[in-house]
Amino acid sequence: xxxxxxxxxxxxxxxxxxxxxxxxxxxxxxxxxxxxxxxxxxxxxxxxxxxxxxxxxxxxxxxxxxxxxxxxxxxxxxxxxxxxxxxxxxxxxxxxxxxxxxxxxxxxxxxxxxxxxxxxxxx
Amino acid sequence: xxxxxxxxxxxxxxxxxxxxxxxxxxxxxxxxxxxxxxxxxxxxxxxxxxxxxxxxxxxxxxxxxxxxxxxxxxxxxxxxxxxxxxxxxxxxxxxxxxxxxxxxxxxxxxxxxxxxxxxxxxxxxxxxxxxxxxxxxxxxxxxxxxxxxxxxxxxxxxxxxxxxxxxxxxxxxxxxxxxxxxxxxxxxxxxxxxxxxxxxxxxxxxxxxxxxxxxxxxxxxxxxxxxxxxxxxxxxxxxxxxxxxxxxxxxxxxxxxxxxxxxxxxxxxxxxxxxxxxxxxxxxxxxxxxxxxxxxxxxxxxxxxxxxxxxxxxxxxxxxxxxxxxxxxxxxxxxxxxxxxxxxxxxxxxxxxxxxxxxxxxxxxxxxxxxxxxxxxxxxxxxxxxxxxxxxxxxxxxxxxxxxxxxxxxxx
Numbered sequence: 001x002x003x004x005x006x007x008x009x010x011x012x013x014x015x016x017x018x019x020x021x022x023x024x025x026x027x028x029x030x031x032x033x034x035x036x037x038x039x040x041x042x043x044x045x046x047x048x049x050x051x052x053x054x055x056x057x058x059x060x061x062x063x064x065x066x067x068x069x070x071x072x073x074x075x076x077x078x079x080x081x082x083x084x085x086x087x088x089x090x091x092x093x094x095x096x097x098x099x100x101x102x103x104x105x106x107x108x109x110x111x112x113x114x115x116x117x118x119x120x121x122x123x
Numbered sequence: 124x125x126x127x128x129x130x131x132x133x134x135x136x137x138x139x140x141x142x143x144x145x146x147x148x149x150x151x152x153x154x155x156x157x158x159x160x161x162x163x164x165x166x167x168x169x170x171x172x173x174x175x176x177x178x179x180x181x182x183x184x185x186x187x188x189x190x191x192x193x194x195x196x197x198x199x200x201x202x203x204x205x206x207x208x209x210x211x212x213x214x215x216x217x218x219x220x221x222x223x224x225x226x227x228x229x230x231x232x233x234x235x236x237x238x239x240x241x242x243x244x245x246x247x248x249x250x251x252x253x254x255x256x257x258x259x260x261x262x263x264x265x266x267x268x269x270x271x272x273x274x275x276x277x278x279x280x281x282x283x284x285x286x287x288x289x290x291x292x293x294x295x296x297x298x299x300x301x302x303x304x305x306x307x308x309x310x311x312x313x314x315x316x317x318x319x320x321x322x323x324x325x326x327x328x329x330x331x332x333x334x335x336x337x338x339x340x341x342x343x344x345x346x347x348x349x350x351x352x353x354x355x356x357x358x359x360x361x362x363x364x365x366x367x368x369x370x371x372x373x374x375x376x377x378x379x380x381x382x383x384x385x386x387x388x389x390x391x392x393x394x395x396x397x398x399x400x401x402x403x404x405x406x407x408x409x410x411x412x413x414x415x416x417x418x419x420x421x422x423x424x425x426x427x428x429x430x431x432x433x434x435x436x437x438x439x440x441x442x443x444x445x446x447x448x449x450x451x452x453x454x455x456x457x458x459x460x461x462x463x464x465x466x467x468x469x470x471x472x473x474x475x476x477x478x479x480x481x482x483x484x485x486x487x488x489x490x491x492x493x494x495x496x497x498x499x500x501x502x503x504x505x506x507x508x509x510x511x512x513x514x515x516x517x518x519x520x521x522x523x524x525x526x527x528x529x530x531x532x533x534x535x
Contacts, residue, residue, distance in 0.1 A: 009438075013442060018508045040510040
């Protein structure tokens with residue numbers, strides 16, 4: 001059996017929403033280069049919804065796939081809905097992750113939460 | 124799809140000539156070498172012919188060769204067997220910090236049983252300094268184990284010099300055994316146990332285009348060793364268990380071929396290695412060669428690629444049919460940067476981008492061209508999505524480790 005699910009490999013090979021937003025309403029950064037995984041998420045908010053989301057990620061296949069799918073999951077959702085999104089939800093949407101990847105690479109929801117907190121703190 | 128296999132430190136392709144030699148020993152000559160009827164005698168003869176060929180590769184005599192199942196078993200036998208046999212003379216053992224896990228975990232076990240272990244450090248290129256080794260030696264030292272060549276960073280130790288340092292300190296009847304794990308070296312570079320002066324040496328078939336399931340421990344004549352697998356009389360009771368004859372026959376043939384073709388293969392592989400090394404250095408910025416440029420295994424190319432992560436690199440390489448390895452935390456089961464990269468003081472963020480290509484005689488110039496064509500794009504693609512790279516481009520500064528950057532504990 002392959003190490004990663006098909007869904008993980010698909011998102012890793014074709015990540016959605018890669019990039020930065022120059023005039024982002026909120027920015028969230030998680031992880032650490034020393035651990036091998038780091039994610040920066042940028043969001044634009046309109047009428048309490050995620051209108052645009054972009055990310056940059058340094059990390060393994062799982063970290064990149066997590067960033068990609070969580071960006072898709074967040075787009076168009078209300079801030080409350082995104083705040084309720086958990087790392088476990090993201091892993092589930094990817095068809096599961098290897099056990100040793102659950103902890104360190106699965107930080108996408110955390111990064112989005114941080115971006116939303118950053119947005120709220122600026123208001 | 125194209126398949127470019129560049130992970131020869133992990134395993135090699137079986138040479139067809141080796142396979143052909145092995146075949147009759149599965150279905151035709153299946154007798155137990157210990158049986159004295161005719162079918163057993165054929166097996167016994169094949170076993171001893173293989174032993175002579177295996178011994179010949181390293182300039183040993185046949186009776187100094189003990190067959191085992193793999194390099195890990197040979198290393199376990201060497202460390203635990205020699206320590207057990209010599210413990211009346213002391214309980215201190217020295218190993219280098221970049222040994223294979225079969226050495227490191229064997230000494231860890233011995234530590235629990237009352238032995239004391241010293242780890243001799245290596246320099247930034249992975250070389251064990253003879254003066255550092257000298258400092259580790261004690262009155263109660265009984266065993267030193269330093270690998271011949273490191274499979275990950277390719278550094279080849281000056282084993283002969285290290286042996287002489289150890290032997291000089293053996294005075295007044297005191298004996299210190301020297302073992303070297305030469306799995307990554309035997310069949311790749313010339314290894315001569317008489318010239319080196321080692322007491323024990325590990326080598327394996329599977330890294331020299333032989334089969335899995337056969338390896339050996341050279342035990343110098345006269346050196347006592349406690350068996351780790353006990354049973355019948357096989358291998359002079361130093362390693363019991365029915366011999367894996369097809370694999371051992373294959374090991375013998377692999378050693379014979381390696382000996383004959385070593386010089387030519389080495390020249391060819393080194394040319395490909397240098398082409399790959401220089402090509403990557405020319406095509407990609409912010410990359411650093413790990414290991415020693417000069418004293419290096421002929422097929423080893425190990426780079427840290429800054430701002431990207433190693434597992435992502437080899438997954439994208441795999442998608443192009445190129446198989447490589449990485450020492451990054453994410454690529455390991457225990458989520459730690461490789462102990463070898465840590466031992467040579469590779470920056471723990473930069474080391475995450477380590478990528479290891481190991482070449483063999485079966486690689487071609489076209490394959491290296493293909494890697495040189497594909498790999499820079501893969502690095503670019505990952506850098507384009509790396510926040511570390513965009514930070515560097517924007518500010519000219521490297522993003523340093525933030526608070527709580529304990530990669531050992533991996534705490535977030």
